[in-house]
Amino acid sequence: MALIDRDTLDFLLYDVLDAQALTQLAPYHDHSRETFSQTLDTATRVAETWFLPHNGKADEHEPQFDGDTVTTLAEVKDAFRHFVDAGLLTARLPFEQDGMQLPSLINGACISQFTAANPSSAAYPFLTMAAANLIDHFASDALKQTWLPLMRSGQATGTMVLTEPDVGSSLGDLTTSATPADDGSYRIRGQKMYISGGDHDLTDNIVHLVLARIKGAPAGTRGISLFLVPKWHVDDSGAPSTRNDVALAGLLHKMGYRGTTSTVLTFGEQDQCVGYLIGEAHQGLKYMFMMMNEARVGVGLGAASIACRGYAESLAYARERPQGRLPSCKDASSKPVMIIEHADVRRMLLAQKAYAEGALMLCLYGNRLIDLAEHSDGDEQRNAQQLLDLLTPVIKSWPSEFGLKANELAIQVLGGAGYIREYPVEQCYRDQRLNPIHEGTHGIQGLDLLGRKLWQDNSRGLMALDAAVRATIRTAGEHEELQVMAATLESEWNKASALIQTLGKALAAGDPDRTLANASVFLTWMGHLVVAWQWLWQAQAALASDQPDTFCQGKLQACRYFFRWELPQCNHWHDLLASQDDTCYAMPINAF
Amino acid sequence: MKVLVPIKRVVDYNVKVRVKADNSGVDLANVKMAMNPFCEIAVEEAVRLKEKGVVTEIIAVTVGSKAAQEQLRTAMALGADRSILVETDQEDVQPLAVAKVLKALVEKESPDLVILGKQAIDGDNSQTGQMLAALTGMPQGTFASEVVVADGKVNVTREVDGGLQTVALDLPAVVTTDLRLNEPRYASLPNIMKAKKKPLETVAPGDLGVDLASSTKTLKVEPPAERQAGIKVASVEELVDKLKNEAKVI
Ligand SMILES: Cc1cc2nc3c(=O)[nH]c(=O)nc-3n(C[C@H](O)[C@H](O)[C@H](O)COP(=O)(O)OP(=O)(O)OC[C@H]3O[C@@H](n4cnc5c(N)ncnc54)[C@H](O)[C@@H]3O)c2cc1C
Numbered sequence: 001m002a003l004i005d006r007d008t009l010d011f012l013l014y015d016v017l018d019a020q021a022l023t024q025l026a027p028y029h030d031h032s033r034e035t036f037s038q039t040l041d042t043a044t045r046v047a048e049t050w051f052l053p054h055n056g057k058a059d060e061h062e063p064q065f066d067g068d069t070v071t072t073l074a075e076v077k078d079a080f081r082h083f084v085d086a087g088l089l090t091a092r093l094p095f096e097q098d099g100m101q102l103p104s105l106i107n108g109a110c111i112s113q114f115t116a117a118n119p120s121s122a123a124y125p126f127l128t129m130a131a132a133n134l135i136d137h138f139a140s141d142a143l144k145q146t147w148l149p150l151m152r153s154g155q156a157t158g159t160m161v162l163t164e165p166d167v168g169s170s171l172g173d174l175t176t177s178a179t180p181a182d183d184g185s186y187r188i189r190g191q192k193m194y195i196s197g198g199d200h201d202l203t204d205n206i207v208h209l210v211l212a213r214i215k216g217a218p219a220g221t222r223g224i225s226l227f228l229v230p231k232w233h234v235d236d237s238g239a240p241s242t243r244n245d246v247a248l249a250g251l252l253h254k255m256g257y258r259g260t261t262s263t264v265l266t267f268g269e270q271d272q273c274v275g276y277l278i279g280e281a282h283q284g285l286k287y288m289f290m291m292m293n294e295a296r297v298g299v300g301l302g303a304a305s306i307a308c309r310g311y312a313e314s315l316a317y318a319r320e321r322p323q324g325r326l327p328s329c330k331d332a333s334s335k336p337v338m339i340i341e342h343a344d345v346r347r348m349l350l351a352q353k354a355y356a357e358g359a360l361m362l363c364l365y366g367n368r369l370i371d372l373a374e375h376s377d378g379d380e381q382r383n384a385q386q387l388l389d390l391l392t393p394v395i396k397s398w399p400s401e402f403g404l405k406a407n408e409l410a411i412q413v414l415g416g417a418g419y420i421r422e423y424p425v426e427q428c429y430r431d432q433r434l435n436p437i438h439e440g441t442h443g444i445q446g447l448d449l450l451g452r453k454l455w456q457d458n459s460r461g462l463m464a465l466d467a468a469v470r471a472t473i474r475t476a477g478e479h480e481e482l483q484v485m486a487a488t489l490e491s492e493w494n495k496a497s498a499l500i501q502t503l504g505k506a507l508a509a510g511d512p513d514r515t516l517a518n519a520s521v522f523l524t525w526m527g528h529l530v531v532a533w534q535w536l537w538q539a540q541a542a543l544a545s546d547q548p549d550t551f552c553q554g555k556l557q558a559c560r561y562f563f564r565w566e567l568p569q570c571n572h573w574h575d576l577l578a579s580q581d582d583t584c585y586a587m588p589i590n591a592f
Numbered sequence: 593m594k595v596l597v598p599i600k601r602v603v604d605y606n607v608k609v610r611v612k613a614d615n616s617g618v619d620l621a622n623v624k625m626a627m628n629p630f631c632e633i634a635v636e637e638a639v640r641l642k643e644k645g646v647v648t649e650i651i652a653v654t655v656g657s658k659a660a661q662e663q664l665r666t667a668m669a670l671g672a673d674r675s676i677l678v679e680t681d682q683e684d685v686q687p688l689a690v691a692k693v694l695k696a697l698v699e700k701e702s703p704d705l706v707i708l709g710k711q712a713i714d715g716d717n718s719q720t721g722q723m724l725a726a727l728t729g730m731p732q733g734t735f736a737s738e739v740v741v742a743d744g745k746v747n748v749t750r751e752v753d754g755g756l757q758t759v760a761l762d763l764p765a766v767v768t769t770d771l772r773l774n775e776p777r778y779a780s781l782p783n784i785m786k787a788k789k790k791p792l793e794t795v796a797p798g799d800l801g802v803d804l805a806s807s808t809k810t811l812k813v814e815p816p817a818e819r820q821a822g823i824k825v826a827s828v829e830e831l832v833d834k835l836k837n838e839a840k841v842i
Contacts, residue, residue, distance in 0.1 A: 006606070006624050034662050035784055038669060041626070042778045087781030100781040322821075547622055 003047060003116040004308045004360070007551065009040070009109050012361055015545040016538055017368050022103045025375040027094070036106045042086055043110035050075075050082040051118035058120055058259030059427050063200065065251045070199045070261060076121050080202050083114075083125045084154030092129075097152070104294075104374070108301055108367035112360065115305035119431045120259030122302075124157055127197050130295055131158025131209050135228065138279040138287045143228055147207055150238050156205035157197055160295075161229075161265070162288070165193045169444050171285060172221040176212040176267065178275060188212055188229055188275040189268035191249070194438075198263030199231075199248040204240050206231040210267065210275060211284050218282070226284030227275035229267065245272035256430030293388060296396035296439055297366040303435040304359035307403035310410030310428040311352040317414050317423075318345055339413070348409040354558045354566065355406040358531040359399035361538060366395040383464045390453050390461030391530065393445040398527030400435035401442060407432045446519035449526065451512070454500065462500065469493055469533045476540040481556065485536055485563045492570060496529055499578055506580065517585035518577055525573035532567050535559040593741070594649045595638045596703035598694055599631035599667055601660040602714040615812045617684070618714075627663045629776075630709025632670075633769040636776040637739055638707050639671035646741045647705075649673050653697055655690050655804075657681055661792060668787035669779035677794045682804050687715075689804040691723035696800035698728055703764060705746065710735050710768040721768035731761040735770040 013019040014033065023031045054075035063072045083089055091107050093099025102110075114122040132151040135144060150156040167174045176190025188210060192198075199206065208229040217223030232240035245268055252262040267273045279287055318340035325337060339345045369391075372384035407429040411418035418425050436442045454462055469489070477486040503522075506515045539559035542552040575581075603609055603618070604626040610619045627635075641647040652667035652675040654660045664675040678693050698706065711718035725732035733739075733748025737756065740747045741763075749758045751770045761767075779787075797804050825831045835842045 006604075007622075010624070030785065030788065034665060035788070037662065038666055038779060038784045039781055041666075042781065042784070045778045085780065086778060087783075091781050095785070098782060100785055102781070548619075551622075 003044065003052065003113050003312070004305060005312065006040075006044070007547075008308070008357060008360070009112070011542070011545070011547060011551070011555075012357075012364050012538075013105065013109060015547065016361065016541040017105060017364055019103070019105055019368075022105060022368070022371055025103075025371065027101050027375055028103050028371075030095075030101065031103070036103075039091070039100070039102060039106060040109055040113075043088060044113050046082050046086050046088065047113040047117040050079045051114055051121050054079070054121070055118040055259075056421070056424065056427065058118070059256075059430075060258075060421075062253065062258045063251060063261045065199075065248065070201055070248065070251070072200050072202060072259070072261070076124070076259060077202050079118070079121045080124050080154065080157075083122075089125055089129060089154055090152050093152070104367040104370040105364060108297075108364055111298070112301055112305040112308070112363075115302040116309040118259070119302060119306060120257045123257065123260040124197050124200070124202055125154075126298065127160065128154070128156075128158040130291065130298075131160060131207060133294075134209055134226075134287065134291050135207075135278065137291070138226070139228065139276075140278075143276055143278065146234065146238070147228065147230070150205060150234070151207060155203055155238070156207050156230075157200070157203050159195055159197050159206060159208045160288075161192050161195050161198070161208050161210040163192060163194045165191060165264075168194075169441060171211065171224065172219075174211060174213065174224065176210065178212040178214045178225060178227060178277075180214070181274075186212075186214070186227060186275045186277060187268060187271060188227060188273040189271065192265045192267065194252065195263045195265050196257075196260050198261060198265045199251075200261050204232065205234065208246065208265070209278070211288065212267075212275070214281055221285045223282055224284045225281050226278040226287050228278055229273065229275040233274070244274055245270050255433055256427065257434050292439075293392050294370060296392050297363060297370065299435055299439045300359065300366065300395040300397070300399040301363035303399035303403035303432060304356065304363050306428050306432045306435075307352070307356035307359055307399065307406040310407040310425050310432075311349070311356045313423070313425050313428070314352065314410040314413035314418075315340075315349055317417070318349060321414075321417075345413055348413050350558060350561045351565070352406040352409050352413075353554070354535070354562045355402040357538070357558065358535055358562065359403055359406075361534050362395055362531060363399060365534065366391065382460075386457055386461035387464045387468070389456065390449075390465060393440075393449040393453060393523060394527045394530055396439060397436065397442050397445045397523055398531060400432075401524065401527070403435065404429070404432045442523065443520050446521075446523035447516055450503065450519040450522045451507075451516055455504065455507075459504075465530075466493075466497065472533055472537045472540065476536045479540060479543050481543065482536065482539055482559075485539075485559065488563055488567065489532055489536055492529060492532070492567065495574060496526075499574060502578065514580060514582065514585060518581065521573050521576055525570055525577065528566060528570050528573075532562055532570075535562045593641075593647050593705070594651070594701065594703045595641065595647050596694075596697065596701060596706045597631075597634050597638050597650060597652050597667065597672060598690070598706070598708045598720070599635065599652055599654050599663055600628045600709070600712045600714075601625050601654065601656050601663045602628045602712055605629055605713060611813050611815050615814060617810065617813050625659070625662075627666055628709055628712045628714075630711060630713070630769055630771070631663075631667075632776040633771070633773050634707045634709050635667050635670050635672060636774045637736075637767075637769060638705075639777075640774065641705075641739075641741065642671060651675065651701060651703070653678065653694070655680060655685055655693050655797070664792055665784075665787050666779055668790045668792075669783045670777060671783075672790075674791040674793070677792065678797055678800065679794050680797055680804055684715075684806070684810070685804050686806045686808060687717050687719035688723055689802065689806065690720050691727055692802045693797060693800060693804075694720070694724045695727045696802055698724070698730075698764075700800075705741075705764060706730070706766045707739075708766070708768055710770055718768075721766050725766040728766075730764050730766050731759075732766040732768070733759050733761050734768040736767050737770050737772045739767055739773065 090099045091102040178186040210227045235241045247266045249264040322336040369384045369388040410425040476482040542555035604624040612619045638650045650672040652672040655678040735751045736748045738749035
């Protein structure tokens, strides 16, 4: 079966987000719709052939640890190898580094096919790309020369090692230590938990990027440094020579994402764990966060992709499952209808379409902002960077929250079949459940948005968002079919601007505990407004395109659904926020 | 040794095609197009022969609109060295016309082998390769599941109703590919970029002295009848009974 429908992707890429315009940016001059299309063909083919078939098997057969080595399925290794051989691991690198100089937008579309096919096998190459990019940006030439070739060629994978058993959301409290050694390296000591891909047998070597505190460093986030800690030391040819003192204490057993190893790692049990400082001391968290935008857009995109997969699976099922008759039919001997004929099933499918394709649009838009922030100039560049900074918590969280709702509905559409393992939708739901938790929980993202992102740079991100939303309201208003929705969005958006000002004043007045108490509601509310804006944009683009009638009807109806069924919830959230409702905040702890 | 690989741009095999409202043909507006799967197998075989050192040059060719350049680029990303677009805006060029174009190209390029798909998934004609062989007088090995070039000959194992048949053909020869010949590779990302720099020549059918006019006329295109739902039978006996008495096929 097709993973994410190619028509859906092509519409978003070319009719809505004008991917071809990116070829005007200098690094993308050599590209054209043709190269984008061929690249997406290859990605889809690799995802369908090498990732999709073992998605269920990898879920059922978790990686095994015998106390000495970890064993994963052979299929996971093959999948990784094909991802590397196809050039996908290095797609975004410059031509001189054997890359393809692929725009982030097109890369995002490719990536979405892999998460839709098999999120847990896709995690290994994704982590490797992220870790290699971090090294590329911040590490010394010597470190780059040793480790990047191994990672870019898929001989070593990468990890992101932040969380400790006692420290998750509040990274400033982490305790893993680094002691300077005579040779300029450091000795790392401490325990880390939940580390994805922390051990496995896909590659000979693993490069851990570890956050730790140099002895005597200041407390809190300002005292954290970033270290490169290899599983194996290497000889001059890059081949593994001796083991570093990093030990796998055990594997964690999860609800979903079961094909990716989740590890507890012990660093420096024998005081022999060598780590190399990346960049400057005490700047580690800053480096991590500079790469976080892309990682968080990546989480959102993964969530959107799993939502799209569930939608596609449940849609196919609903078209073929005969059951019951319409309320108007009194003939008990008549042929049962396909369940898609039942209004309630159509409700569940339309909600999924609105969530899944709304989320996909949001994340691809985020990827496009990355391209502009990296390669355009002047106001366009600044705008893109500020919008990206502002929207990153929304792009990470909204698809995670509503992608999960979509996957729940996919199960409901299948009925009993949705609950059993013979069908893929229950796994989609379990895999999806991770997304509101990792890379900063939903609650933490809410605090980031309301406590920081809205106000940074004198709220320039918010101004850029305001301009973008109002531009869509204007163009959409030119289509008769969209006038009412454009007016609705305008009035909601005016209310939003007023509320944000009120909250800004309340924060400045200085009771942050209370004002930020409903930050996660704020995040959801803002997400709904942003997605409503983008649905209007999609509907307008569909009407302006030469897409077939049924395709446009589908987009228009999903947009209507969002405005009629979803957007009104914003009123309720707005009331809670505007009144700074304290029902939860005021609940005494001892009254629970 | 030189190989000519004719390929065709068709509707992607994943797409559920729709018939146009006026029944004049299949609706191709905004439909994803791709290289015909049997042609991918032909390209793959040529590339494998090149990797074995048997072949030195692979030329991909297609008869079609400007948009078909995309499939030629794909063929070059997969390993073809250069390509030729015989450009026409005429839709639905018939196999005989394509075979005539290919004959002209064979005369121009003098390939030792022409490898093409056994059929295209749009028209399902399975005629072009055979017609080309007849027009040029080259021997043909159709529905190939194995191709071995040795001692100035090509041995083609063919999938026939009764099993497998191997024919030894003098070169130059025409080979058409069946599904099991190979598993085509995907175009790696760096190769997609490299293919942009490979030569793509465009010629008009008239330059080759060929008239593409068709002698067949499409009267009407209709979707196939909807399939009836099946039933489950309780036992083998019931199945045999139904096959005998209801379906009357045994
Ligand atoms: C499958 C999986 C893979 C992971 N992969 C990695 C990895 O590769 N590398 C890595 O370093 N980590 C990884 N993690 C860890 C993940 O990032 C953390 O689990 C996450 O950041 C939350 O931290 P925690 O589990 O300690 O929860 P806690 O921080 O204890 O949070 C518990 C609850 O309290 C809330 N909370 C905490 N602090 C606040 C606050 N200040 N205000 C409001 N609410 C708050 C949270 O929102 C949450 O609901 C992974 C986790 C999982 C489950």
